[in-house]
Amino acid sequence: MTSAEAAALALQDHAALWRMGEVGAVDVVSSACDALVAGLDSPALRMLAACTRREADYDVPDLLPLALDELGLTLHPAGSRAAREAGVRALAARTLAGELTPRELAFRIHQRFGHDLPLTERLAALDDEYDYLEHGEGTPAQVDADVLAEALRLTTAARPMP
Incomplete structure (x- = not known):
């Protein structure tokens, strides 16, 4: 690039x-x-x-x-599903660049969209998994790795090059 x-x-x-x-x-x-x-x-x-x-x-x-x-770049209409999805992909890219922790990404996505945006359902579920860690289910490193894998999927799946 x-x-x-x-x-x-x-x-x-x-x-x-x-x-x-x-x-x-x-x-x-x-x-x-x-x-x-x-x-x-x-x-x-x-x-x-x-x-x-x-x-x-x-x-x-x-x-x-x-x-x-x-x-020749895209700015989706405010509030549209496409605008929300573009924002999610941009947050995922910031996480992969080290600007956000995996936990911050999952929390922000879950807080903003809940389980209502199909593109972010996996991240919302992973935010829930962070909460389950208090009960001895899994490790933070495992959930972090899953969030990073999801962030990578989001940034490569449908993020067209300008």
């Missing part, structure tokens, strides 16, 4: 995480800056990257869809 492809994927992930409230608008602006440095370019991306911290909350909702569209 080239640095431009990685930056495009990171920008798209930040957009999905922003949609679900996991990251702030300032994080999206930082990701836009990284995308420019990596060689991606479009008029809206430049405007997005130029936002100050003060402007980010106001400007990201208007500029982000334009920038992603100009780059």
Whole structure:
């Protein structure tokens, strides 16, 4: 994967995480800056990257869809199943990158979606397994490994390259 492809994927992930409230608008602006440095370019991306911290909350909702569209990237409609699933995949990628622990991933997914989103059912069940550890069933390392395996499955199964 080239640095431009990685930056495009990171920008798209930040957009999905922003949609679900996991990251702030300032994080999206930082990701836009990284995308420019990596060689991606479009008029809206430049405007997005130029936002100050003060402007980010106001400007990201208007500029982000334009920038992603100009780059051929996807921003799913807020609240849609596709937006939720993109956010889940982005969280899974952050876990594989070491930004979240397996326990944090399972907990966040279970807290946000319960057992209602088919894509996340396994992670919700694994969050329950962490609770069962107190009763001597299994080890944290076993559950962590299962969460990481599920995160890998989620990020490779249906995560198209930009």
